[in-house]
Amino acid sequence: MKTTKKIDPSKRAERVSWMLVTPLACVLGFFLLLPILTIVTVSFWNFNEWSFFPDFILDNYVYHLTSAVTWATYLKTLKFMVLTWCFCAVIGFTVAYFLAFHVRSLPVQIALFLVCTIPFWTSNIIRMISWIPFLGRNGIANSSLISLGVIDEPLEWLLYSDFAVVLAFVHLYALFMVVPIFNTMMRIDKSLIEAARDAGASGLQILTNVIIPLAKPGIMIGSIFVVTLVMGDFITVRHMSGGQSASVGRIISNEIALLQYPAAAASSVVLLCTVLLMIGVMMRFVDIRKEL
Amino acid sequence: MEPRSRSFYVLAAFFTLFVVFLYGPVITIGILSFQGPKGGLTFPMNGVSIHWFYDLFEQQAVGDIWGSFRRSFALGLMVMSVTVVLSVMGGMAFRRKFRGSSVLFYLIIASLIVPSILVSLGVGLIFNILDMEVHWATSGFGSQLTWTLPFGLLIMFAVFNRFDKSYEEAARDLGASPWQTVRHVVLPIIAPMLIGVALFGFTLSYDEFARTLLTAGSYNTLPLEIFGMTTNVTSPVLYALGTLTTVFSFFIIGTFLTIVVVMRKRQASGGSDAGSGLV
Numbered sequence: 420m421k422t423t424k425k426i427d428p429s430k431r432a433e434r435v436s437w438m439l440v441t442p443l444a445c446v447l448g449f450f451l452l453l454p455i456l457t458i459v460t461v462s463f464w465n466f467n468e469w470s471f472f473p474d475f476i477l478d479n480y481v482y483h484l485t486s487a488v489t490w491a492t493y494l495k496t497l498k499f500m501v502l503t504w505c506f507c508a509v510i511g512f513t514v515a516y517f518l519a520f521h522v523r524s525l526p527v528q529i530a531l532f533l534v535c536t537i538p539f540w541t542s543n544i545i546r547m548i549s550w551i552p553f554l555g556r557n558g559i560a561n562s563s564l565i566s567l568g569v570i571d572e573p574l575e576w577l578l579y580s581d582f583a584v585v586l587a588f589v590h591l592y593a594l595f596m597v598v599p600i601f602n603t604m605m606r607i608d609k610s611l612i613e614a615a616r617d618a619g620a621s622g623l624q625i626l627t628n629v630i631i632p633l634a635k636p637g638i639m640i641g642s643i644f645v646v647t648l649v650m651g652d653f654i655t656v657r658h659m660s661g662g663q664s665a666s667v668g669r670i671i672s673n674e675i676a677l678l679q680y681p682a683a684a685a686s687s688v689v690l691l692c693t694v695l696l697m698i699g700v701m702m703r704f705v706d707i708r709k710e711l
Numbered sequence: 712m713e714p715r716s717r718s719f720y721v722l723a724a725f726f727t728l729f730v731v732f733l734y735g736p737v738i739t740i741g742i743l744s745f746q747g748p749k750g751g752l753t754f755p756m757n758g759v760s761i762h763w764f765y766d767l768f769e770q771q772a773v774g775d776i777w778g779s780f781r782r783s784f785a786l787g788l789m790v791m792s793v794t795v796v797l798s799v800m801g802g803m804a805f806r807r808k809f810r811g812s813s814v815l816f817y818l819i820i821a822s823l824i825v826p827s828i829l830v831s832l833g834v835g836l837i838f839n840i841l842d843m844e845v846h847w848a849t850s851g852f853g854s855q856l857t858w859t860l861p862f863g864l865l866i867m868f869a870v871f872n873r874f875d876k877s878y879e880e881a882a883r884d885l886g887a888s889p890w891q892t893v894r895h896v897v898l899p900i901i902a903p904m905l906i907g908v909a910l911f912g913f914t915l916s917y918d919e920f921a922r923t924l925l926t927a928g929s930y931n932t933l934p935l936e937i938f939g940m941t942t943n944v945t946s947p948v949l950y951a952l953g954t955l956t957t958v959f960s961f962f963i964i965g966t967f968l969t970i971v972v973v974m975r976k977r978q979a980s981g982g983s984d985a986g987s988g989l990v
Contacts, residue, residue, distance in 0.1 A: 432807060439804035442817060443797045446860065447818050450853035451825065454833020461836055473903040514729050517722040531726070533968070534814035535986065540735050541960040544937050549736035552743050552753045552950075559739070559754060622718065644826065651826020654920060660939065668828055675832060675925065684836070687829050698824055 445503050447622035448637050453690070462684035471680045479685035483583030489686075490707055491691075492665045499656070499666065500579070500649040503588040506639065510589065511596025515637070516630070518597075520612075532601060539594045545589050547658050554578035554586075587659045592648055596641035603637030639705040667693075684689070739959055752947060763951035776936055776952065782847055783933035787917040789852055794859045795905055801860075802867025803893075806874075823861040827921030830854050835925035850926040855916045861896060862915065870904045882890035896945040903971045903978075910967040925984030 483489055522528045538546065553559045554577040561573040575646035576582055594711050602639065609631065615625045653668030674683035743750075747758025767776065801819075805812060832855050838845045845851070879902065881894045905907075920934040927935055933956065939947055 436804040436807060436809040436812070439800040441858065443801045443864075444761055444815060444818075446793075446797065446853065447815075447822060448857050450829065450834060451818065451822050451847070451857045454830055454837060455825065457840070458833045459828060459834045499935065511919065513722065513725055516774060517726045521722055534730060535733070537961070537964055538737075540910065540918075540964050541737075541957050542918040542934060542937070542953075544920060544934055545740075545943070545957055546737065548937075548941060548949060548953055552739050553736055555753050557753045561755070579878075590736070593733075622716075647824040651828060651841050651921075653940070671828055672924075677816040680832075680839075682834060683832060683965045685828075689833055690826060692865075693830060694824065694826060 420499055458684045458687050458691075461681050462680040462688050464684075466679055466681045469678070476533060479681050480689070482682070483685050488665075490564065492667055492670055495664065496650060496668075499584060502585045503592065503649050504642060504645050506585070506589045507593045507596045508642065510593050511600050511641055512634070512638065514593075514597050515600035515604055516626075517635075518601055519607075520630075524583045532591060535597050536594060536628065543591055543657075544654070546591060547586065547655060550583065550587060550590075550659070554583055579659070581664055583659040583662060584656050587655050588649055588652075590646050591655065595648070596638075597646035599640040599644075600634055600637035603634050608631045617683070630684055636705045643701050646697055646701070647694055650690065650697070722912050739955075740950040741954045741957070744947055744954040746947040746950075749946060752945065752950075763947045764955070766946075766948045767955070775931070779931045779933045779936040782920050782930060786847055786852060786855070786932060787913045788814050789814055789848070789918035790835055790855050790859055791909050791912035793856060794863045795909050797856075798863030798867045799898075799901075799905065803866075803897075805868060806871050813846070819861050819864050820883070822857045824902065825857075827858070828924070830857050831925040832924050838926075845926050845928040846921065847927040847930055849930070849963065851923045854922040854926045854931060855919050858919060859912045859915045860921055862911045866908050866911070867901075867906060870901055874900070899978075903974045906967055906971045908939055913963060917960070917963075 428595065440442070459472065462479055463475050463477070464471050465476055465478075477655075509673070514534055518528055518531055518535075522531060551558070555561075556573050556578070558579055561570075564570045565573065568648055611629055611633075615629050620628065651668050651673040653666060656664055656666040657672075667686070671683050671686045671690065674686060739741060742757070743754070744763055745753070745759050745761065746763060747760045747803055750757035769790040805816070831854060834850050835845060840848050843850075863885045874897075879892050883949055887895065919932075920938060923935060924933050931939070937949075937952060937956070942954070
């Protein structure tokens, strides 16, 4: 800085911070904030078969919110979400607990943790496709159950069903639970557990009175991920249900496919409010800034 | 050391099952992609061949997958570079509180929790209204950044929260300028973590589907191309493609992780204690 005028150092530091975050703020402003504002605006617009144009109507919302299909679909999506969340929470907690408290050497912990996270960096679509040979009518699951004599005829509900949807969700998103829970568990002071044991607590008591309360922030962060990913999903539901099951995301993607953008925008706004409401409730239990 | 309790073995069995659950399906399609030319989508194997991999190179059979692979690869590199640079800058800025910092922080979190299809729809609408053409390198690029940046930034926040400030103070006491401190002290210490951010940036972009759906324009990225195939290709050529991209992902992950290990080793053996400032 060439000026001779003295600048307050804290003001200068603030200016440097602003300069550093400007590109970030621009990207998020143009590709996140502006798109959401656009969706909100367009949700009041009108449309016909081939175009959409500025207007101020509430029809898109009225149609969306009074349709019985919408409510049934929300119920279905919530069902997917609750089931996925339960399975992910139990699996995520158990896996993280094993890694954090039962594996004793740090390199082994890191290696096993990486084994759990690597699938996260591969393609979701491929991971969905890869269930076909397992669940299909003549798939591995059916043929091995038949050869074991458990069933006589192949089960029809394995692939292209709600079961397959939840299975795929758990397969895709369990990692989002494992990682934050493992992260909080690694920061639990081991002497707390020893203290509990010295005071006569049983293994189960240590789990419910020490570890679960201290791991709660991790559980909440994982839950936020799972809830938002399942609520906004349209691709897993479509693919794993063979197009038979609906979800809120699929309503939106269908409206987009029909070029009914204002209708899709109104549905999106309702979905966004629902998700934000859920997250708002969950955020009350955790301070994300403290958990980093 | 105390002996292993019984719960250890139960949990170890559970963990093993979880790993089988994670990797089993992918390994299955890996095996099935070597089906004989007359083989189907499920077992039994009808002979063993590389017929379906060979098919991938026939343009007519599968469409433009090599073009889409090149685009996805280029886009991945673009997203990766921008994610690394902006995450480091953001991470440094957030070390102190500044006016607007909590608004920006919540914007970053919002970027993670806003459903992907909304970003796709919103960006598509903006380009539509402004009468601009969507293209993977402009609208697709920006949309993907809203997914990779929060991950990069959260990693950097965690890194700087554990950063020992006395290293910078020492540098400053020795007369280093702010830029020299960053260049010769801070960056070398956080370098292994930057590789991690780069890994997130590349792989999340390379596999991104929902955010690119309405923003890629007429030239598909690889995930879009693969999804198109799932609806009209019913031969093991799909598995061959899946196997190939998964092997590619594993190769990328392996490369990045190797770089991290090598960096750590060099820091440890070179007498430099860079990196130990992170507790």
